[in-house]
Amino acid sequence: MITPAAFDLILRNALLRSSAVPVDIGVKGGRIAAIEPRLACEAAEVDLGGHLALPGFVDTHIHLDKACLLGRCGHDHGSVSEAIRAVAGMKKDFTVEDVYARGGKVLERAIVHGTTRMRTHVEIDPRIGLRGFEAVKALKRDYAWAIDLSLCVFPQEGLTNDPGSDELLVQALRDGAEAIGGCPYMDSDPNAHLARIFDLAEQFDIDIDLHLDFDLDPSWWHLDEVCRQTERRNYHGRVAIGHATKLSALPPERMKAATAQLARAGVAVTVLPATDLYLMGREATHNAPRGLTLAHKLAGDGVVCSVATNNVLNPFTPFGDASLLRMANFYANVAHAAVTDFDTCLDLVTEQPARLMNLADYGIKVGNPADLIVLDTTDSRFAVAELPDVVMGFKRGRKTFERQRPTLFRPGT
Numbered sequence: 001m002i003t004p005a006a007f008d009l010i011l012r013n014a015l016l017r018s019s020a021v022p023v024d025i026g027v028k029g030g031r032i033a034a035i036e037p038r039l040a041c042e043a044a045e046v047d048l049g050g051h052l053a054l055p056g057f058v059d060t061h062i063h064l065d066k067a068c069l070l071g072r073c074g075h076d077h078g079s080v081s082e083a084i085r086a087v088a089g090m091k092k093d094f095t096v097e098d099v100y101a102r103g104g105k106v107l108e109r110a111i112v113h114g115t116t117r118m119r120t121h122v123e124i125d126p127r128i129g130l131r132g133f134e135a136v137k138a139l140k141r142d143y144a145w146a147i148d149l150s151l152c153v154f155p156q157e158g159l160t161n162d163p164g165s166d167e168l169l170v171q172a173l174r175d176g177a178e179a180i181g182g183c184p185y186m187d188s189d190p191n192a193h194l195a196r197i198f199d200l201a202e203q204f205d206i207d208i209d210l211h212l213d214f215d216l217d218p219s220w221w222h223l224d225e226v227c228r229q230t231e232r233r234n235y236h237g238r239v240a241i242g243h244a245t246k247l248s249a250l251p252p253e254r255m256k257a258a259t260a261q262l263a264r265a266g267v268a269v270t271v272l273p274a275t276d277l278y279l280m281g282r283e284a285t286h287n288a289p290r291g292l293t294l295a296h297k298l299a300g301d302g303v304v305c306s307v308a309t310n311n312v313l314n315p316f317t318p319f320g321d322a323s324l325l326r327m328a329n330f331y332a333n334v335a336h337a338a339v340t341d342f343d344t345c346l347d348l349v350t351e352q353p354a355r356l357m358n359l360a361d362y363g364i365k366v367g368n369p370a371d372l373i374v375l376d377t378t379d380s381r382f383a384v385a386e387l388p389d390v391v392m393g394f395k396r397g398r399k400t401f402e403r404q405r406p407t408l409f410r411p412g413t
Contacts, residue, residue: 007033007043009397011372014053016364017343017380022050027370030396035366046392046399052375052383055363056116056393057324058353061209061242061270061308064103064120064139065132066091069314080214080279083315084186088157092127099135106312107139110322111146112401114373114390119150119209119357121181124172125157126164133172146393146400150357152209154181159196161188166196173204180204183211184222191225198229201238207358209270212241216249216280216291223258227265236266240356242310244269245280247293263302268356271295271348272310273331275317294335296344299352306353307331307345324349325375328384345384370397376405 007026015022016035026034026041066087103120110118122133133153140149153172155165159182173180182197184190194210201208213221223241230239247258247269262269271293280291295305307328312320331337332345354362361368377388392402 006041007039009370010039010041010043010045011053011394012039012045012047013050014048014372014374015050015378015380016053022048025053025364025370025372027397030370030398032364032366032368032370035364048374050378051391052377052380052388053364053372054114054350054375054383055354055368056371056373057114057349058117058306058357058359058362059110059115059308059322059324059349060119060240060306060353060356061272061310062106062110062118062120062322063123063311063314063316064106064136065094065099065122065128066314067106067312068102070318080316083279084156086315088127091123091132094128094131096131096135096138099132100138103136103139104143106322107143107147107149110309110324111143111393112390112403113321113323113325114375114393115147115322115324116371116373116393116395117148117150117354117357117359117362119152119179121152121154121209121211122172122177123156124153124165124168125155125162126168130168130172130175133175133177137176145398146395150178151176152179152181153177154183154209154211156183156186156211158183158187159193169200173200173206177206179207179209181209181211184225185212185214190222194222194225194229198233198235201235202233207238207240208235209240210242212244213246214243214279216245216289218246218249218254221246223261227261227267230265230267237304237358239266240268240270242270242308243272243276244293245276245291247298248280248291249289259298259301259303262298266304268304268306269293269295269298270306270308270353270356271331272308273327273334274319275310277334278317278319290334292331292334295331295348296335296337296341299344299348304352304355305348306356307348308353325383325387325390329387332384339385342381342384346380369395371395
């Protein structure tokens with residue numbers, strides 16, 4: 001028999017993806033204490049009305065430090081290198097306050113769109129110094145009431161060819177960065193770049209999340225070296241690659257071999273639909289390639305995958321609202337996902353990215369933090385298809401936001 005003091009909060013009539021009928025979720029001390037059909041207990045209650053409850057969306061790849069730059073430069077960039085140069089020209093003037101304000105704007109959009117966990121990539125080099133890192137650290141602290149923010153530091157413009165970047169990376173890692181990334185295609189010695197990133201990851205015992213092979217020429221790539229380093233250092237399950245657009249250009253047999261290679265090495269893949277589609281294939285005069293790697297297909301073959309935001313309102317992607325549900329829908333459209341793939345597409349912004357980030361306490365399970373969001377749908381199969389509103393969210397059992405349903409004013413009312 002559950003005593004009246006057993007829970008601080010009961011979320012009644014929550015539809016879970018794993019349950020055929022709505023259940024009650026009991027929360028105590030910020031954690032899920034019980035999940036049962038009908039909890040008999042006196043406590044504060046919120047009736048979810050049979051709507052879908054999820055543990056929150058997980059964004060594995062976003063750039064808060066260089067978001068919201070529309071208006072500061074032209075946005076007619078036709079290549080990845082042009083976008084990098086455009087941001088490089090601006091970031092030397094970024095201040096901590098500027099990065100904090102722009103990043104906070106995006107973070108708040110992400111929260112009300114249902115994201116509860118996020119990995120933001122933070123550029124570290126002599127031009128920005130540690131200013132972006134300091135700003136995002138402050139965002140992590142100030143928004144911990146609504147979202148868990150993890151910082152992945154990386155050198156965007158190279159490492160071995162950019163004196164001073166290595167020392168700054170080490171300083172950031174000593175000051176609390178939780179993951180390290182790299183961008184080997186921007187380095188004059190890509191293999192040395194990767195080796196150093198793996199060295200630092202081992203030294204600080206952190207995961208790796210790389211920007212990789214951001215073009216559509218499959219005649220060369222750095223994927224082989226990433227997998228080799230991962231296997232040699234026994235880093236299975238601790239390495240991810242973002243973009244990986246070359247995979248979209250492979251013929252079936254090469255794709256089959258690459259998929260097996262990724263699965264064997266335990267290297268995860270993050271697809272970034274908005275940026276990948278915006279920047280890839282721009283030189284084509286007709287029949288432009290999509291440049292989108294099929295994450296749901298890779299996931300079906302044993303590769304951990306995620307779909308993520310990447311950039312918001314900047315030269316890399318002059319669009320965005322930090323909604324992962326919208327991004328999953330966008331991905332499903334472009335990837336020709338079948339109706340039978342819709343659940344997997346939802347996995348790509350929930351369960352799969354949680355695995356990529358090694359989040360052991362993710363999910364609506366007894367003992368886990370009471371982090372969840374509620375969608376305005378009573379059928380999980382339609383979450384990606386119909387883009388329902390995210391009507392409320394909870395972080396450690398505390399309500400963090402609520403969205404009012406719109407009202408139709410019919411004639412005569």
